[in-house]
Amino acid sequence: MTDVLTETEAGTQSEGQGFCCSKTRRAVLLGAAGAGATAVLAACGTDTTGTNPNGSDFAADPEPAGSTGADAGGGSGGDSGGAAGGATLALAADVPSGGGIIQGDYVITQPTSGEYKAFSKICTHQGCEVNEVADGTINCPCHGAKFSITDGSPTSGPAQKALTETQVKVDGDNIVAA
Numbered sequence: 001m002t003d004v005l006t007e008t009e010a011g012t013q014s015e016g017q018g019f020c021c022s023k024t025r026r027a028v029l030l031g032a033a034g035a036g037a038t039a040v041l042a043a044c045g046t047d048t049t050g051t052n053p054n055g056s057d058f059a060a061d062p063e064p065a066g067s068t069g070a071d072a073g074g075g076s077g078g079d080s081g082g083a084a085g086g087a088t089l090a091l092a093a094d095v096p097s098g099g100g101i102i103q104g105d106y107v108i109t110q111p112t113s114g115e116y117k118a119f120s121k122i123c124t125h126q127g128c129e130v131n132e133v134a135d136g137t138i139n140c141p142c143h144g145a146k147f148s149i150t151d152g153s154p155t156s157g158p159a160q161k162a163l164t165e166t167q168v169k170v171d172g173d174n175i176v177a178a
């Protein structure tokens, strides 16, 4: 009996300790899970609560951001990109025969009567802007390069390449990009 009691007591004690510990662990785990679940629920609750502000933001953001961006980007890009195609570069009457003018990004010349040419005004030597058309040449002030008004080829100075030509045509009173 004493042995049995002792065993029972020992068993009870060990079971009790085991139960105690298991219960404690379970309680801790359950508590943690409960806390986690509570946290998750709280988070969900917050998110759910935040749906209204988010919904308001979504409703507010796309309209001004989308419409402004698309309109501004498309309009600006289209205007800038399409400037060369069919754009008026100069009035034909403003371009002297045997000479030329510098207007906007171009040098527009009339090598012979009724024949018009247009070139980039960016010098092919080091990128300065040409600033004069005189005596049959287009002249760069930086290092003295001179280019032909007929084909933009270098005639003197350090430049080795011709000015970039833009094809043009006469449209009424205007010289326009072809």
Ligand code: FES
Pocket (backbone or CB within 6 Å): 123, 124, 125, 126, 127, 128, 140, 141, 142, 143, 144, 145, 157, 158, 159
């Ligand atoms: S950049 Fe025009 S001559 Fe040098």
